[in-house]
Each structure stands twice: as C-alpha cells, then as structure tokens.
Amino acid sequence: MAATRSPAPAVGLDFGTTNSSIARIAADGSVELAQFPTPGSTTASFRSLLYFEQEASAKPQVRSFAGPSAIEHYLAPEDKHRRLVQSLKSYLPSRSLTGTEVFGRRYTVEDMLARILRDLRTGAEDAFGAPIDRALVGRPVRFVGAETEEDAQFAVARLADACHRAGFAEVQFEYEPVGAACAYEATLDHEELVLIGDFGGGTSDFSLLRVGPSMRDRDSRERVLGTSGVGLAGDAFDARLVRHLVSPALGAGSLERSGGKLLPAVPAWIYSNLERWHYLSFLRTRNVTEILKGAMARALEPEKIEALQLLIDEDLGFQLHGAVQRLKYQLSQQETAAFGFDEAGLHLHIPVERAQFESWIADDLVAIENAVDGLLTQTSTAPADIDRVFLTGGTSFVPAVERIFTSRFREGKVARGEAFTAVAHGLALRARQLF
Ligand SMILES: Nc1ncnc2c1ncn2[C@@H]1O[C@H](COP(=O)(O)OP(=O)(O)OP(=O)(O)O)[C@@H](O)[C@H]1O
Ligand SMILES: [Mg+2]
Incomplete structure (x- = not known):
C-alpha cells in the first residue's frame, strides 16, 4: 500500500504573520502537526520571526535564527548587536519595501x-x-496593505518565490479560511453552509462556503460563495494599547512650557515607532537622544520621558510587546486587568478595564463588522441561511470580536476550532485532494 503512494505527501503550510505551522496526513490517515523544539518543550506554533546577531568583536560574524530559536538567542544575555525582524508577511504586497539592511x-x-x-x-x-x-500554502483573502488584486498576486508570487528558495519544489496556494473550513468539514457527515472567520495577527479573513462529504473533492471556486477581509487584527489591537495606554505613560501628550505656551514635549512620530515593537530599535539614534534630552530639560513630567529613554537605551521593544500581549490575553479572560512591565529598572503598572480596551479598538471592530456584513450582502445571504459560524486564529479570543458573531447569529451556531493550528490542519487535508 505505502509503496504506491508518493514518498513525500504534500504538507499544509500556514505561514502566519505571528505564528506558522505545518501539518501532514500521517500513514494512518490522521492529521499530524509538526512539533518544533523549544527550551524544555515543543510547540506546533513556530513564531514567524527572524533574528540576526553579530558578535561585538574585531572580525564580526553574522548569525541568523528563525522561529523558537530566534527568541531564545535574542533573549540570551550576551554582548552582541541584535536585530529582530517580525511580521514579514505584512510587507509582502508592498512593492516599495524590497528589503532591509542588517549589519551592512x-x-x-x-x-x-x-x-x-x-x-x-x-x-x-x-x-x-x-x-x-511539496506544500499547499495558505494565503489571506486580503493581505495587509494590498489595495488591488495585482497587489495580492504580487504578494503570492513573492511568497511562492520564497518557498522555492526555502527548498519546496512545488507549492500551491489556498485561502487560509478555506483551510480552516476543511478542518471543520472533516468532522461533518452532512452538508452545511459555513461562515469562517480567521482572526490572526495581521488579517481578519472571512469566507462563506459549502462544506461536507459531498463537497470535499470540489474545486474551491465551486464551493466558495464569497470572501472578504480586512488587513487588521491582533497587531492593530496591540498598537492601540500602546497608543492609549503605554505611550502616555512614557510622555506622549506630556507638555512643556515654551515661550509662554504649552506644547507637546516629544514629537508624536517617536511614539508611532513604539506601536510596532520592532521599530523601537530605529529610535536608537543620536537625533532621538538629542530630542529627548531637550524634552527632559523642559517637560513638566520629565520622569516619563526618562522612562522612554531607558526603554530605547535598553532596546526593550520585544519585552514591551510581550507585556502588551499579556494584558490583551488577560482582557480576553476578565473584565479588568493590569498592564505590568518590570524590566531594567523600568516599572509600569496601569489598571485597565475591558470596556476601555474595547473603546480603543472600536474603529477596528467597525471595519471588521463591515467586512462580515459586506460578505453577507455580496452573497445575498441572511444570517439564518448559515448553518455554522466557525472562528479561528488567536484574535478570535477577544470577546468583542466573538460578539460580532454571537450578536448576529442564533445561540449555538458560533463554534471555535483550534485557534492556532486549524488552518494548517485543514490545508493538509485539502493538499491530499489537490496534489
Ligand atoms: N487569548 C488571546 N486573546 C487575544 N488575542 C490573542 C490571544 N491569543 C493570541 N492572540 C493574538 O492572536 C494573534 C496571533 O494569532 P494567529 O497565530 O492566529 O495569527 P497568524 O496566523 O500568525 O496571523 P495571520 O493569520 O494574520 O497571518 C496575535 O495578535 C496574538 O496577540
Ligand atoms: Mg493565521
């Protein structure tokens, strides 16, 4: 039996903005997720991170690490020049962003x-x-920053090129939410009309499709009734938390007295670099140091700007982002939580209510709701026509995101899959049909 099969069945590959995973169909027909080693454990979620380091020696050598080992090496306390690159998927559709320089x-x-x-x-x-x-690779319905279908095609071509360079001889692409649908479909013994919502780090994607045993071998074009999406998700929520909570504690909006007037002590662009944590290292320049030095001398609350300077000097963007994410996860669980940051002599403790967080992400929620409603309108589908709403992706844990669905669909209709691995799981099943 095994001898008649291809020696290397195609895997399902979910390359996420934050997390990636790979699944395959094992010899016994079950779906198996690749487990990657981490210190003391394993994980199916491979962080989509790249880390470069260079020894601070006379003949410096550059080394690079990806995934779990990127974080491990980044956090190792050694005297090195360090550079972390993340959310690369968000840059795929941008023709103007061709790359970056790392250590020359x-x-x-x-x-x-x-x-x-x-x-x-x-x-x-x-x-x-x-x-x-060989791999069936997921792609978002809407890439972050893609405005036209050409942008999306450009992004897919780039991803395909990168896959080939990474040693995949053959790749095909499938919508990520279709992947998630295939995971759900595997549990069904009848046909259903399902709405899939996949909320990740970069994108919120929706697909309406028919699933079930009779649909499994059909082409996606036959079973997908419509798709929609918006290029914002968990990363955008993190940026809102930084803007409304963290930046003010570090002097955003703080004033200085200048010629009898009260003016912002620190220019706003400095804080916009905090909203994407890996941009924090771009603030380690003489120019920024000079600006902050002047601001500290004149500001009414110099201690906040001192804290910002410390954050920049110690290059704590990654740690700051970790604290922001912890707060966000807590707010998914409870009505009140506290932002806590204790690193390198910098201590921030700020209580936050879920309702505040929801007010900060209100515009993002509206954009997400519009994408959901737009899909229903575009396909002339009433909520009652839909048998099941299936939510996946880490950001689907945010209660306000879940409410978009529980408020539109009758109780019991909204289900949840494996948040971090449903897409790879379903892509592996779909790969078996396609390859
Ligand atoms: N409990 C939680 N509450 C709120 N957000 C969460 C929770 N757990 C994870 N997240 C968020 O989910 C996001 C990551 O989700 P996921 O791994 O599904 O994304 P991805 O597949 O990498 O991204 P994309 O699909 O957009 O390319 C991050 O923004 C993370 O902060
Ligand atoms: Mg995803």
Whole structure:
C-alpha cells in the first residue's frame, strides 16, 4: 500500500504573520502537526520571526535564527548587536519595501522569508522523520496593505518565490479560511453552509462556503460563495494599547512650557515607532537622544520621558510587546486587568478595564463588522441561511470580536476550532485532494 503512494505527501503550510505551522496526513490517515523544539518543550506554533546577531568583536560574524530559536538567542544575555525582524508577511504586497539592511548587508524580503520558511520546512522534516518538498500554502483573502488584486498576486508570487528558495519544489496556494473550513468539514457527515472567520495577527479573513462529504473533492471556486477581509487584527489591537495606554505613560501628550505656551514635549512620530515593537530599535539614534534630552530639560513630567529613554537605551521593544500581549490575553479572560512591565529598572503598572480596551479598538471592530456584513450582502445571504459560524486564529479570543458573531447569529451556531493550528490542519487535508 505505502509503496504506491508518493514518498513525500504534500504538507499544509500556514505561514502566519505571528505564528506558522505545518501539518501532514500521517500513514494512518490522521492529521499530524509538526512539533518544533523549544527550551524544555515543543510547540506546533513556530513564531514567524527572524533574528540576526553579530558578535561585538574585531572580525564580526553574522548569525541568523528563525522561529523558537530566534527568541531564545535574542533573549540570551550576551554582548552582541541584535536585530529582530517580525511580521514579514505584512510587507509582502508592498512593492516599495524590497528589503532591509542588517549589519551592512542587504537582505530582500524574499531572502528573509526564505530563511524562516527553510527552518520551518527542515524543522517539520525532523519532526515527521520524512522529507518535505511539496506544500499547499495558505494565503489571506486580503493581505495587509494590498489595495488591488495585482497587489495580492504580487504578494503570492513573492511568497511562492520564497518557498522555492526555502527548498519546496512545488507549492500551491489556498485561502487560509478555506483551510480552516476543511478542518471543520472533516468532522461533518452532512452538508452545511459555513461562515469562517480567521482572526490572526495581521488579517481578519472571512469566507462563506459549502462544506461536507459531498463537497470535499470540489474545486474551491465551486464551493466558495464569497470572501472578504480586512488587513487588521491582533497587531492593530496591540498598537492601540500602546497608543492609549503605554505611550502616555512614557510622555506622549506630556507638555512643556515654551515661550509662554504649552506644547507637546516629544514629537508624536517617536511614539508611532513604539506601536510596532520592532521599530523601537530605529529610535536608537543620536537625533532621538538629542530630542529627548531637550524634552527632559523642559517637560513638566520629565520622569516619563526618562522612562522612554531607558526603554530605547535598553532596546526593550520585544519585552514591551510581550507585556502588551499579556494584558490583551488577560482582557480576553476578565473584565479588568493590569498592564505590568518590570524590566531594567523600568516599572509600569496601569489598571485597565475591558470596556476601555474595547473603546480603543472600536474603529477596528467597525471595519471588521463591515467586512462580515459586506460578505453577507455580496452573497445575498441572511444570517439564518448559515448553518455554522466557525472562528479561528488567536484574535478570535477577544470577546468583542466573538460578539460580532454571537450578536448576529442564533445561540449555538458560533463554534471555535483550534485557534492556532486549524488552518494548517485543514490545508493538509485539502493538499491530499489537490496534489
Ligand atoms: N487569548 C488571546 N486573546 C487575544 N488575542 C490573542 C490571544 N491569543 C493570541 N492572540 C493574538 O492572536 C494573534 C496571533 O494569532 P494567529 O497565530 O492566529 O495569527 P497568524 O496566523 O500568525 O496571523 P495571520 O493569520 O494574520 O497571518 C496575535 O495578535 C496574538 O496577540
Ligand atoms: Mg493565521
């Protein structure tokens, strides 16, 4: 039996803005997720991160790491020049962003993606004990920042190029929410009309499709009634928390007296670099140090600006973002929580209510709601026509996001899958049909 099969069945690959995973159909027909080693454990969620380091020596060598080992090496206390690159997927549709310079060498977006994808592929090979050279790769319905279909095609072509460079001989693409639908479909013994909502780090994606045993072998074009999406999700919520909570504690909006007038002590662009944590290292320049020095001398609340300078000097963007995410996760569980940050002598403790958080992300929620309602209108579907709403992705844990669905659909209709692995799981099932 095994001898008649292809030696390396295609895997399902979910390359996420924050987390990636790979699944395959095991010999017994079950779906198996690749487990990647972490210190003391394993994980199916491979952080979509790339880390470069350079020894502070006379003949410096640049080393790079991806996924769990990127974080491990980044956090290792050694005297090194360090650079973390994250959310690369968000740059895929941008023609103007071709790459970046790291320690004097230029890397294209494709180089960096390929570096992550190669470790993801070889890590999964180690986990499965089998070679991997073909993959069904997920793509968002709407890429972050893509305005036209050409932008999306450009993004897909870039991702395909990176996959080839990472050692995948053959790749095909499928919508991420269709992947998630296939995971749900595997549990069904009848046909259903389902609405899939996939809320990740970068994108919120929706698909309306028919699923069930009779639909499994159909082409996606036949079963997908419509798709919609918006290029914002968990990363955008984090940025709102930084803007409304963290930045004010670090002097955003603080005033200084200048010629009898009260003016902002620190220019706003400095704080916009806090909203994407990996931009924090861009603030480590002489120019910013000079601006902050002047502001500290004149500001009415100099201690807040001192705290900002400390954050920049100690390059604590990653740690700050971790604290923001912890707060966000707590607010998914409870009505009140506290932002807590204690690093390198910097201590911030700020209580937050879920209702405040929801007011800060209100515009984002409206954009998400519009995408959901737009899909129903565009396909002439009433909520009552839909049998099941299936939510996946880490941001689907945010209660205000879930409410968008529980307020539109009758109780019991809204279900949830494996938040971080449903897409890869379903893509593996779909790959078996497609390849
Ligand atoms: N309990 C939680 N409450 C709120 N947000 C959460 C929770 N757990 C994870 N998240 C958020 O979910 C996001 C990551 O989700 P996921 O791994 O599904 O995204 P992704 O697949 O990497 O991104 P995308 O699909 O947009 O490319 C992050 O923004 C993370 O902060
Ligand atoms: Mg995802």
